[in-house]
Amino acid sequence: MTDWFEAVTHALHPLESPPAPPAWNHDHLLELIGEGPRADAAVLMAIRDVPEPRVVFTLRRDDLVRHAGQVSFPGGRTDHGDSGAIATALRESREEVGLDSVAAEPLGFLDCLETISGFCVTPVVARMAGDAVLTPQPEEVAKIFEVPLAFLLDPANLHEFAFHARGEARLVYEYVGVEPRIWGATASMLVNLMRRMEIIK
Numbered sequence: 001m002t003d004w005f006e007a008v009t010h011a012l013h014p015l016e017s018p019p020a021p022p023a024w025n026h027d028h029l030l031e032l033i034g035e036g037p038r039a040d041a042a043v044l045m046a047i048r049d050v051p052e053p054r055v056v057f058t059l060r061r062d063d064l065v066r067h068a069g070q071v072s073f074p075g076g077r078t079d080h081g082d083s084g085a086i087a088t089a090l091r092e093s094r095e096e097v098g099l100d101s102v103a104a105e106p107l108g109f110l111d112c113l114e115t116i117s118g119f120c121v122t123p124v125v126a127r128m129a130g131d132a133v134l135t136p137q138p139e140e141v142a143k144i145f146e147v148p149l150a151f152l153l154d155p156a157n158l159h160e161f162a163f164h165a166r167g168e169a170r171l172v173y174e175y176v177g178v179e180p181r182i183w184g185a186t187a188s189m190l191v192n193l194m195r196r197m198e199i200i201k
Contacts, residue, residue, distance in 0.1 A: 004053050004149055005107070005127055011196040012108025012125055018085055021120050023112040024192060032170070038120035042088035043075025045189065046104060046128040047149055054146035055190075056128065058096060059180050061142045069142075071182050073123070073189070074099070085109065085122035097144055098135035104128050110192050115185050123189045147178055152190050155200050 013019050021038070023029075046056040062069045074093040082088040086106050093099040110123040134144050151157055152175070160171040163184075173191050174183035182190075194200045 005047070005049070007197060008047070008125060008149075008193070009107045011193065011198075012110065014108050015086075015106060018109050019112050019122060021112055023114040023120055025114055025188070028170070029114045029116065032116055033114075033118060036118070038114055038118055040078040040085075040088075040122075041076055041119040042078060042085035042092070042122045042124055043073035043189070044089040044093045044099075044104070045073050045110070045123050045125045045193075046093065046099065047126065048128045048130055048132070048146060050130045053149040055149055055152055056097070056134065056144065056146055057180075057182065057186070058136070058144055059142045061140060070184070070186075071180050072186050075121070077119070086124050089122075089124040089126075096137050096141050098137070099128070099132060103132035110189055110196065113185060113189055113192065121185070121189075123192075125193075143180075145180070147182070151178070152182075153194055153197070153199055155194065158187070158191070 048054045057071050058074055060070050060072060074096045075089050076092040078088045082091065090101045090104060104126040106124055106126045108125055110125060113121045115121060136144050157175050157177055158173060159176055161174055162169045163172040172184055173187035175187060
């Protein structure tokens with residue numbers, strides 16, 4: 001039986017060495033959004049500690065200004081009072097899904113990811129208590145759902161498709177066989193985890 005938490009933690013940037021820009025996809029984003037400044041942000045990839053670990057996602061409301069109706073990890077823009085990516089990810093997770101920080105044990109970081117909306121996102125990976133209770137913030141989150149980690153780390157469930165943005169077509173990742181749809185930046189963070197775990201190249 002795979003010890004998923006050991007395998008994942010081994011692949012991460014350690015807590016004492018958070019990643020720094022440029023993001024792993026920086027060169028690719030240059031063609032779309034140029035070299036301008038990126039706003040700092042962080043998300044929490046929370047993995048529920050149960051016999052078959054599951055990853056927490058949110059489905060954003062359809063009427064939001066940014067990323068309406070899309071699947072994402074809890075997270076958002078870094079505030080001036082945040083002490084770093086972990087503080088941002090935990091604060092945003094508390095605000096969006098009611099996660100008590102006591103129930104989340106940060107394990108490490110994935111590589112920074114730049115988004116077409118102008119953010120440089122640091123993904124924080126955490127072990128979440130199996131009995132942690134999550135409640136969606138109704139003004140922003142339509143629903144919370146969880147997907148088995150083993151499914152997300154299986155390359156057979158992943159494919160690429162052409163997405164048109166700002167007049168340019170580019171290949172983006174998408175998971176198949178799961179609803180709501182997991183694609184774009186959220187899927188790319190999971191792909192980064194798969195690469196760091198050497199599941200794919």
